[in-house]
Amino acid sequence: MEMTTFRIAVTGGLMALAVLLAWWWAHGPMSRARLAGFSRQHGLPITTGNGDRVIAYLAITRRWRCAGAATGAVTSAALRLFTGEPGIDVISVFAGWFAGALVAELLLAPTPTGVRRSASLAVRRAGDYVHPVVWALPLVAAAGWAVATAWTLFAGRPSAWALAALAVLVPVLLVRHRVLLRPQPAGPADVTDAETAIRSRSLRVLCSAGFALASYCALVALPTDDSVAVTVAALLVLVVARFAGAVVPSRYRIRPA
Known part of the structure; x- marks a missing residue:
């Protein structure tokens, strides 16, 4: 009974930690370093005209990827509880992150309806x-x-x-x-x-x-x-x-x- 309680406590702690870390990273301010990294990687000068668009893109993708990673971590921890091995599977976290990336791209690429498509x-x-x-x-x-x-x-x-x-x-x-x-x-x-x-x-x-x-x-x-x-x-x-x-x-x- 004590071991079962300990496993549940460890699993709950891992779940809470995963959610808190994902929330902190997803909703934190967009750093200048991240924006500069995007600019440098693509050779794109950030201007007043495109800065908001780039920041919005980075924020949306980060938010959904973090949400997916947290979901994968929580799911993995819950499943491992039944096997008696508390922990988080890295592949599950990566799979969740990737699922979040797919959702983000779908939100960024809506099918246009009723607009001029020239x-x-x-x-x-x-x-x-x-x-x-x-x-x-x-x-x-x-x-x-x-x-x-x-x-x-x-x-x-x-x-x-x-x-x-x-x-x-x-x-x-x-x-x-x-x-x-x-x-x-x-x-x-x-x-x-x-x-x-x-x-x-x-x-x-x-x-x-x-x-x-x-x-x-x-x-x-x-x-x-x-x-x-x-x-x-x-x-x-x-x-x-x-x-x-x-x-x-x-x-x-x-x-x-």
Whole structure:
């Protein structure tokens, strides 16, 4: 009884800590360093004309990603309570963070209704916003999922992780298509440049994070008992995703709307 009470107390404390940290980070003021980092990464001068738009974008994405991460942490802690192992699963936190990122992009890219769409008539290509390697990452993960699924079925050991990988890939492909085709409003050069940088940032996050999460699920689904190999492969996937999402420069070209 005492051990059960202790586990419940530890789990409750972890849940409360996760929620408080997420709330503090999500609703804190936007730092100059974060804004300067966005400007430097995309080569975008922050002006009085585009500053509010960039700040709003960073605030919305941060808020929803934090909410998703907190949800993942709380869910993980609650599930672990039933296994007798208090704690928080990192993958659950990352999955929640990614779900929050998807929600944020959907809110930022509403389907226009009843408005003039002349600005959206320009043909938009992925290469205008992200490196081809980054854009191809979800397709690489999809190929890995297909191999993992075929392997599990052939071995007679179907895994729910394969379905989890598919549940990641489908939203990634749909949402990134919506982000790519999102109308870019006409306006001064600094405003359109900011919209282009925002689109580039969103696509990079979706492609790299989606690749990492889907690939991890596909690797875990493999019918093998070699946990070391799976762990090493998963770490390599995370390194590639991190490099592609943060180190590979955005090679977008500002195209007139």
